[in-house]
Amino acid sequence: MRDYVITVNSTVDLPKEWLEERKVPVIPLKYTIDNETYTDxxxxxxxxxxxxxxxxxxxxxxxxxxxxxxxQLEPFLKEGKDVLHLGFSSGLSGTYNSMRIAGEELxxxxxxxKIIIIDTLCxxxxxxxxxxxxxxxxxxxxxxxxxxxxxEENKLHICHNVTVADLFHLHRGGRISKASAVLGSVVQxxxxxxxDENGKLQVVGKERxxxxxxxxxxxxxxxxxxxxxxxIAMITHGDCQEDAEYVAKLVRERLGIGNILINNxxxxxxxxxxxxxxxxxxxxxxx
Numbered sequence: 001m002r003d004y005v006i007t008v009n010s011t012v013d014l015p016k017e018w019l020e021e022r023k024v025p026v027i028p029l030k031y032t033i034d035n036e037t038y039t040d041x042x043x044x045x046x047x048x049x050x051x052x053x054x055x056x057x058x059x060x061x062x063x064x065x066x067x068x069x070x071x072q073l074e075p076f077l078k079e080g081k082d083v084l085h086l087g088f089s090s091g092l093s094g095t096y097n098s099m100r101i102a103g104e105e106l107x108x109x110x111x112x113x114k115i116i117i118i119d120t121l122c123x124x125x126x127x128x129x130x131x132x133x134x135x136x137x138x139x140x141x142x143x144x145x146x147x148x149x150x151x152e153e154n155k156l157h158i159c160h161n162v163t164v165a166d167l168f169h170l171h172r173g174g175r176i177s178k179a180s181a182v183l184g185s186v187v188q189x190x191x192x193x194x195x196d197e198n199g200k201l202q203v204v205g206k207e208r209x210x211x212x213x214x215x216x217x218x219x220x221x222x223x224x225x226x227x228x229x230x231x232i233a234m235i236t237h238g239d240c241q242e243d244a245e246y247v248a249k250l251v252r253e254r255l256g257i258g259n260i261l262i263n264n265x266x267x268x269x270x271x272x273x274x275x276x277x278x279x280x281x282x283x284x285x286x287x
Contacts, residue, residue: 001143002080002081002082002113002114003080003081003082004081004082004083004084004114004138004144005023005024005025005076005081005082005083005084006024006084006085006086006131006134006135006138006147007024007025007026007027007072007073007076007083007084007085007086008024008025008026008027008085008086008087008127008131009026009027009028009029009064009087009088009095009099009127010026010027010028010029010039010040010041010266010268011029011040011088011093011095011123011124011127011266011268011269012026012086012124012125012127012128012131012266013124013125013127013128013236013263013264013265013266013269014125014128014131014261014263015263016041018261022135024131024135025072025076026041027064027068027069027072027073027085027099028040028041028042028064029061029062029063029064029088029093029095029268030061030062030268031043031059031060031061031062031267031268031271032059032060032061032062033049033052033053033057033058033059033060033271034052034057037062038267040266040267040268041266041267043267044267046238046239046264046265046267046270047239049267049270050238050239050270050275053270053271053274053275054275059267059270059271060271061093061268061271061272063093063094063095063098064095064098064099065098066098066101066102066105067102068098069098069099069101069102069103070102070105070106073085073099073102073103073106073115074106077106077110077113077115081113082113082114082115082116082144083103083113083114083115083116084116084118084134084144084147084148084151085099085103085115085116085117085118086118086120086127086130086131086134086151087099087100087117087118087119087120088120088122088123088127089119089120089121089122089123089195089199089200090119090121090199091121091195091196091198091199091200091201092123092199092200092201092272096117096119099117100117100119102117103115103116103117114144114145116144116145116148118148118151118152118155119199120151120155120158120199121155121156121195121197121198121199122155122158122160122195122199123160123195123199123269124160124236124265124266124269124279124281125234125235125236125261125263125279125281126158126159126160126195126281128234128261128263128281129158129232129234129281129282129283130151130154130155130158132232132234133150133151133154133283134147134150134151137150137151154283156197156286156287157228157283157284157285157286158281158282158283159194159220159221159224159225159281159282159283159284159285159287160193160194160195160279160281160287161192161194161217161218161220161221161224161279161280161281162192162193162194162195162201162217162273162277162278162279163190163191163192163193163207163213163214163216163217163277163278163279164190164191164193164273164274164276164277165190165238165274165275165276165277166191166274166276188208188209189206189207189208190206190207190208190209190210190212190213191203191205191206191213192204192205192206192207192213192216192217192220194220194287195287196287197286197287210243214243214246214247214250214278215250217247217278217279217280218247218250218251218254218255218280221233221251221255221280221282221284222254222255223284223285224282224284224285225255225282225283225284226284226285227285228282228283228284228285230255230257230282230283230284231257231259232257232259232260232261233251233255233257233259233260233261233280233281233282234260234261234262234263234280234281235247235248235251235260235261235262235263235278235279235280235281236262236263236264236265236277236278236279236281237262237264237265237277237278237279238264238265238270238273238274238275238276238277238278239264239275239276240275240276240277240278241262243276243278244262244278245262247278247280248260248262251280255282257282265277265279
């Protein structure tokens with residue numbers, strides 16, 4: 001049986017060391033801020049990046065094109081390996097489509113290889129949880145087809161519970177509607193967002209004040225995980241570590257999950273959420 005690699009996009013927002021340790025290749029997106037273009041995970045530190053956003057600088061992001069995708073995937077095929085790619089949600093970016101096109105082209109040139117490109121319909125550490133579980137499948141001896149099947153069957157069970165400081169960045173980047181943005185512009189009204197079954201962000205509620213909004217995303221997770229056995233929860237934040245630690249404490253107390261990974265949100269996803277985002281990701285009932 002041929003060996004296979006599981007690849008991801010940089011929007012997985014896991015620590016670089018975590019990914020390197022597990023030998024997971026990352027196919028990065030890019031972002032531009034202050035007239036400079038950077039590679040996600042390689043450019044500015046989170047502090048530098050969110051500092052610029054707070055100073056009123058605007059960040060724009062660019063998806064991967066098929067040529068870039070191809071250049072990143074082909075070396076594994078040349079080594080005689082198969083590829084399972086867990087792609088950033090098609091509901092938020094054209095990156096998945098570029099990966100799919102590259103995969104189809106490469107299949108013609110490497111007919112003996114298996115190349116499976118999955119639209120995870122996940123983002124950020126939602127992709128992270130899915131990768132974590134896919135790596136478990138691979139480590140247990142599952143074939144590339146078996147792991148891909150597991151991912152397809154379970155990707156909509158990755159729950160994304162998000163609160164943001166405001167909706168300005170999400171609206172500006174076209175990730176939510178104007179009506180939703182107006183809702184979140186009222187002072188002290190903190191929007192609650194989730195990822196729907198189409199891999200798009202939807203505003204599902206609002207809370208008055210930051211503490212209530214942080215409590216709310218944990219309340220949602222408590223309901224979602226009923227009947228599910230989670231061996232990890234992941235929490236991301238936009239340069240607000242204390243808020244993430246507060247949410248982690250609630251997750252330990254209320255969900256009974258001791259294994260918690262906290263990481264700064266990446267610069268590409270952070271371009272759309274802005275500073276102050278906090279999100280908790282678990283496996284649970286369908287979105």
